[in-house]
Amino acid sequence: MNPEQPQAQAIAIAGTTIVALGTQEQILGLAIDGTIRLDLEGRTVYPGFIDSHSHWIGDRHVGGYETAEAVLAYAISLGWTSINELFVDQARLDELLALDAAGLLPMRVNAYLPINFTDDKFGEWYLEHPPGTDLSPHVRIAGIKLFMDHGWGENIHWTQSELNEYVLHAHENGYQVAAHTVGHDSLDMLLNAQAHALEMVPDLDPRFRIEHAIQVRDDQLQPLLDGGTIASIQLPGPADWPDDDLYQERMADDPLTWLMRWQDFLGFGIPTIGSTDWPWMTPEGYFDIPLTPFLATYMAVTRDGYFKLPVEPYQQAQTLTVEQSLLLLTINGAYGTFEEDRKGSLEPGKFADLVVISADPLTIPVDDLPAIEVLLTMVGGEVVYDTGLFSEE
Ligand SMILES: [Zn+2]
Numbered sequence: 001m002n003p004e005q006p007q008a009q010a011i012a013i014a015g016t017t018i019v020a021l022g023t024q025e026q027i028l029g030l031a032i033d034g035t036i037r038l039d040l041e042g043r044t045v046y047p048g049f050i051d052s053h054s055h056w057i058g059d060r061h062v063g064g065y066e067t068a069e070a071v072l073a074y075a076i077s078l079g080w081t082s083i084n085e086l087f088v089d090q091a092r093l094d095e096l097l098a099l100d101a102a103g104l105l106p107m108r109v110n111a112y113l114p115i116n117f118t119d120d121k122f123g124e125w126y127l128e129h130p131p132g133t134d135l136s137p138h139v140r141i142a143g144i145k146l147f148m149d150h151g152w153g154e155n156i157h158w159t160q161s162e163l164n165e166y167v168l169h170a171h172e173n174g175y176q177v178a179a180h181t182v183g184h185d186s187l188d189m190l191l192n193a194q195a196h197a198l199e200m201v202p203d204l205d206p207r208f209r210i211e212h213a214i215q216v217r218d219d220q221l222q223p224l225l226d227g228g229t230i231a232s233i234q235l236p237g238p239a240d241w242p243d244d245d246l247y248q249e250r251m252a253d254d255p256l257t258w259l260m261r262w263q264d265f266l267g268f269g270i271p272t273i274g275s276t277d278w279p280w281m282t283p284e285g286y287f288d289i290p291l292t293p294f295l296a297t298y299m300a301v302t303r304d305g306y307f308k309l310p311v312e313p314y315q316q317a318q319t320l321t322v323e324q325s326l327l328l329l330t331i332n333g334a335y336g337t338f339e340e341d342r343k344g345s346l347e348p349g350k351f352a353d354l355v356v357i358s359a360d361p362l363t364i365p366v367d368d369l370p371a372i373e374v375l376l377t378m379v380g381g382e383v384v385y386d387t388g389l390f391s392e393e
Contacts, residue, residue: 001047001331001345011045013352016380020348044360046326047346048081048353048379049293050333053178053211053232053275056083057109058092063279064287068095069104076385078292079374081353082108082333082343084275086145086178086211089114090125093139100136106384108353110142110337112178115166117147119157124169131175132338137380142337143176145211148190152250153183153215160189167193172201176338178209178232183250184217184258191223198227207338209273213265215251215258221268230271230336233262235296235325237281238315239305256314262300263318273336274300274328283307294361297325298369322361322369352381 010027012020020030031037056075057068065071075083088096088111099105113126129141146166149156158166167190170177177194181187187210194208206228213231216224224231238260241247251259265272276282276291286306289295299305301322303315320328334344343351356376361369377385 001327002347005347008346011346011354013381016351016382018346018348018350018352021346040356043375044357045346046079046355046357046361047330047344048355048377049079049329050082050084050273050336050344051075051080051275051278051329052084052273052333052336053086053234054083054278055085055087055280056080056278057096058085058087059279063282068099072099072104072106073385076106076377076379077374078290079355079357079377080107080293081355081377081379082110084110084112084142084337086112086180087114087117088112089122093129093135096139097136100138105136105138106382107379108138108140108343108351110140112142112145114145114147115170116157118150118155121162121166124166126170126175127173131173140337143178143209144170145178145180148179148181148186149183152246153186154250156183156186156189158186158189160192163189163193164196168197168200171197171204171206174204176207176209178211180211182212182214184215184220184254187213187216187220191220191227191229194227194229195223205338207271207336209336214260215254216261216264217258221264221270224265224270225268228271230273231262231265232273232275232336233260233265233328234277234281235274235300235320235328236276236291236305239299239303239309239311240281240283240307242309242312243307256312257317259314261318262320266320266324271332271335272328273332274325275333292370292372292374293326293329294357294372295370296329297322297361298366300325300328301366301369322366326361352378354378 008021010024012027012030060071134140208229209232211232300320303311331344334340358373375387375389
């Protein structure tokens with residue numbers, strides 16, 4: 001994921017950080033007394049994967065997990081080393097900090113603090129927690145989350161003036177604003193509020209995020225680009241949504257070309273990040289299928305979902321390539337939280353967050369992607385998951 005050094009034979013790590021990548025000879029030459037050497041026997045290493053929109057911990061009960069420890073162990077076994085939790089209220093923030101203090105949080109978590117779910121607003125409680133800050137080694141406050149709409153865009157939870165006020169206040173205080181926005185009408189309101197905030201306070205890099213970005217008209221692409229807005233898309237989900245009656249009623253009334261236009265976002269130059277939204281885009285009865293970055297990529301590349309519905313032409317036209325999907329789940333994800341200088345690629349100076357996997361997703365047939373296994377997961381130089389394949393020499 002580093003265009004300047006797309007591939008390397010070996011990697012050197014010191015403490016929490018990557019120090020060098022190069023040939024086996026170069027890297028072995030750096031070893032000193034006590035250096036641990038791990039021979040991967042030619043296996044593939046990728047940067048640890050970033051799930052940019054999820055609820056692994058907060059909504060673990062929906063996915064069938066009782067404890068945070070259990071769901072965290074599951075997520076790292078799938079290759080996720082960073083997750084963004086998109087609904088962290090005070091109780092959930094307290095839980096995350098307690099887990100980290102007890103050494104029970106083996107991955108990096110970015111918290112988005114909600115200011116509403118429906119029409120009722122929670123107030124500006126988030127101001128107590130400074131933005132862009134590591135509250136503990138693995139917990140960072142990223143920004144705020146707001147919900148623009150529900151019911152496939154039918155119910156909008158804001159008036160324009162109220163929205164302008166909240167978005168401006170968060171922006172001027174340095175919080176990134178992530179807005180759940182499904183329908184094109186609520187996207188109009190959000191774009192107005194973002195433009196207003198940028199007009200009032202132009203010298204802050206906002207990286208506004210539109211969560212889901214399901215329905216976007218042609219004339220909304222340029223304002224998204226102009227505002228530097230990030231499209232936060234969920235790689236599972238779109239394949240199965242046509243099964244939903246309300247989706248058919250609300251979304252299929254408008255041009256189908258407005259829907260999940262991922263390839264258009266990328267072609268237009270809109271920064272795009274990828275995620276699972278686990279457990280919300282996994283249908284009941286499918287939780288035993290491991291939602292690895294590679295299964296998510298398979299779904300993004302084929303729009304072949306859990307329900308195996310026929311893939312319609314409007315879906316087919318917007319599928320990602322494998323390479324695009326992997327970028328969305330690594331370096332783009334890091335950009336999504338202003339962390340591209342410390343994770344998202346294997347480069348000297350970045351966190352040693354990585355996975356050893358059973359095959360290279362870029363060279364195998366697309367149909368084999370879901371079968372790729374994670375053999376080892378490392379976060380900050382520490383092995384947090386290991387299938388026992390490798391013994392230290
Ligand atoms: Zn979500």
